[in-house]
């Protein structure tokens with residue numbers, strides 16, 4: 463039977479495009495380990511893999527199935543750098559730190575590609591990304607960012623696209639200009655999750671599905687994680703629950719909030735060869751980003767998030783098809799085969815949240831829609847920090863990510879209001 467994640471609506475095309483997915487057992491009794499990890503997405507699984515490979519005893523528990531959070535259901539786009547353009551980030555943290563963060567993201571990109579190659583994970587990588595401008599007034603800023611990336615950040619794979627080139631590469635004249643990035647690409651994220659879980663277990667990590675953590679407490683220098691099938695006693699803990707922290711740990715919950723994002727998949731578009739003929743990933747300049755790409759079998763995967771709450775795949779399809787038709791009017795009646803949603807973990811500054819929240823307990827998440835490569839790499843950097851006292855993760859920990867205002871009860875409504883306002887602003 464097709465698995466339906468209890469924490470997100472709809473069955474993804476990713477899941478349906480695969481043969482039966484291997485299941486992992488739930489934890490069966492208490493354990494004592496060096497490192498315990500809560501959350502089986504990219505962050506947690508990469509940390510488990512790298513720690514186990516270095517001989518550290520590690521147990522990872524996932525509340526449902528690996529990839530059920532954002533990692534197995536996302537848009538699959540790598541991007542380049544951090545979520546903000548490097549010259550914008552520079553205004554906040556200065557050139558040196560912005561450059562260091564840019565370089566880390568480049569390492570992240572190469573790390574994920576090398577990891578997949580080494581472990582023979584065929585994750586359907588397709589090269590290229592187009593960042594397209596929905597407002598002509600953004601032209602000057604984007605030109606400046608492209609120039610800064612090549613002249614000051616040493617990244618020469620980006621070029622500014624005039625209106626004609628943008629229209630040709632998209633197969634639509636909906637956008638004004640664009641930026642073409644040939645140094646990045648997009649993947650089938652669930653294939654990466656599955657390969658990663660297999661690699662982590664083969665390296666010696668004890669990894670369990672269907673084992674939610676119920677509480678985290680500390681006593682005698684140890685951290686105890688209570689689950690329904692036993693207690694994990696650990697010297698160190700990684701909280702890698704991202705948007706799904708709930709009430710498990712309050713500091714993370716105050717800094718990482720869930721917002722919904724929805725994706726729809728069309729039937730294969732063989733009859734529409736002019737739509738993204740180069741098969742690059744596309745992301746637009748709206749605050750409520752629209753992101754889309756073609757799969758190897760020519761479907762359009764189209765994602766957008768809105769202030770609406772749609773829970774049934776039929777409602778999601780309706781909204782997504784409307785957005786598709788604004789860009790590709792010829793697809794206004796296109797059949798949607800899949801529609802699903804997920805929770806993106808965001809922070810107030812849209813920078814990752816990396817913090818020691820209790821002695822020996824690190825929380826990592828909140829990549830704000832930019833975690834396909836960064837979550838994988840942050841998981842690895844967490845392991846490096848433990849294995850060899852590597853300091854790269856400190857670049858993220860040093861970022862000033864404040865908590866969301868409003869306290870436990872007001873945070874979600876305030877965020878909803880803010881997002882609604884930005885969604886409205888995108889339209890004018």
Ligand SMILES: Cc1cc2nc3c(=O)[nH]c(=O)nc-3n(C[C@H](O)[C@H](O)[C@H](O)COP(=O)(O)OP(=O)(O)OC[C@H]3O[C@@H](n4cnc5c(N)ncnc54)[C@H](O)[C@@H]3O)c2cc1C
Nearest residue numbers: 501503504505525531532533536537539675804832833834
């Ligand atoms: C629809 C959508 C589209 C996106 N598109 C892109 C994109 O194109 N490019 C990009 O870079 N990023 C994108 N993202 C973001 C990206 O997917 C995430 O940043 C990344 O996957 C985060 O990985 P993670 O391991 O930190 O968290 P997750 O993958 O969310 O994993 C957290 C896990 O923790 C588990 N968990 C939670 N609480 C408990 C508990 N108490 N006990 C045990 N387990 C628990 C959850 O079940 C979940 O599996 C998108 C996200 C979504 C939802």
